[in-house]
Amino acid sequence: MIDGRLVRGERTRQAVLDCGVSLASVEGLDGLSLARLAQTLGVSKSGLFAHWPDKQRLQLAIVEHARQQWVEEIVRPAMNASEGLRRLWGLHERRMAFYEAGTLPGGCFFAAVAPELDDRPGPVQEAVAKANDDWMDLLERVAAQAVELGEMRRDADIGRLAFEIQALGEAVVVHSHLLRRGNSYAYARGSVLDRLRSLATDPSILPEA
Numbered sequence: 001m002i003d004g005r006l007v008r009g010e011r012t013r014q015a016v017l018d019c020g021v022s023l024a025s026v027e028g029l030d031g032l033s034l035a036r037l038a039q040t041l042g043v044s045k046s047g048l049f050a051h052w053p054d055k056q057r058l059q060l061a062i063v064e065h066a067r068q069q070w071v072e073e074i075v076r077p078a079m080n081a082s083e084g085l086r087r088l089w090g091l092h093e094r095r096m097a098f099y100e101a102g103t104l105p106g107g108c109f110f111a112a113v114a115p116e117l118d119d120r121p122g123p124v125q126e127a128v129a130k131a132n133d134d135w136m137d138l139l140e141r142v143a144a145q146a147v148e149l150g151e152m153r154r155d156a157d158i159g160r161l162a163f164e165i166q167a168l169g170e171a172v173v174v175h176s177h178l179l180r181r182g183n184s185y186a187y188a189r190g191s192v193l194d195r196l197r198s199l200a201t202d203p204s205i206l207p208e209a
Contacts, residue, residue: 012043012047012048012051013051015041015043016037016041016043016048016051017061017062017065018065019037019040019041020032020037020058020061020062020065021062021065021066021069021104021109022104022105022106023036023037023040024062024066024106024109024112024113025104025105025106025107025108025109025112026105026106026112027106027112028112028113028116029059029062029063029113029116029117029124030116032055032058032059032062033055033058034048034049034052034055034058037058056122056123056124059124060123060124060127063113063124063127063128063131064127066109066110066131067131067134069103069109070109070110070131070135073094073098073103074091074094074095074098075091075094075138077090077094078090078091078093078094083142083145083146083149084142084145084146084149084151084152085146085151085152085196085200085205085206086205086206087142087145087146088139088142088143088146088165088196089192089193089196089206089207091138091139091142091165092165092168092169092188092189092192093189095169096169096172096185096188096189099172099173099176099185100185106173106177107173107176107177108169108170108173110128110131110132111170111173111174113128114128114132135166136162136163136166139161139162139165139166140158140159140162143156143158143161143162144158150201151200151201151202151205152196152199152200152201153199153200153201156199161195161199164192164195165192165195168188168191168192169188171184171188172184172185172187172188175187193206193207
């Protein structure tokens with residue numbers, strides 16, 4: 001028999017983490033607290049201490065929840081594409097689609113929290129850095145597969161390509177949310193697509209620019 005209290009507790013936990021990722025995408029992690037989340041959700045602050053006895057554990061749980069959201073919304077759908085250039089393009093395209101859908105009010109959790117943590121060593125910074133490293137490593141691995149499959153030129157600089165894709169992904173958050181430039185997504189898609197087509201041995205396997 002399923003314990004209703006456990007189900008309700010897990011439901012509350014997921015709601016708090018969803019709310020935490022959403023708020024942090026706008027406000028960053030530093031200002032988040034159990035009191036802030038409880039007030040936003042209209043739940044008891046005391047009930048949340050059973051899940052997270054201190055602020056650092058709450059922040060780490062929010063970072064992990066954001067990482068899982070990134071995997072579910074971006075990585076897994078993109079990995080359904082064929083190995084190589086199609087998959088590399090899919091990772092960027094899924095990221096753009098995630099941002100453009102407005103899933104998070106600030107656009108991107110990781111783009112919002114990285115600047116406040118880059119000079120603050122500790123477990124939370126390490127967790128955010130690890131998530132970003134994993135993403136960069138994935139871009140590099142998929143690009144390397146494209147080279148191995150003969151879909152991308154042998155002289156392609158894999159590290160630089162991953163850096164460029166990541167940089168354009170971050171830039172679109174600033175341009176669309178701070179500068180309110182409506183053409184940001186088209187520019188980010190077009191720039192990455194042009195770069196991939198310039199490195200492709202057969203550009204026809206990629207969409208037209």
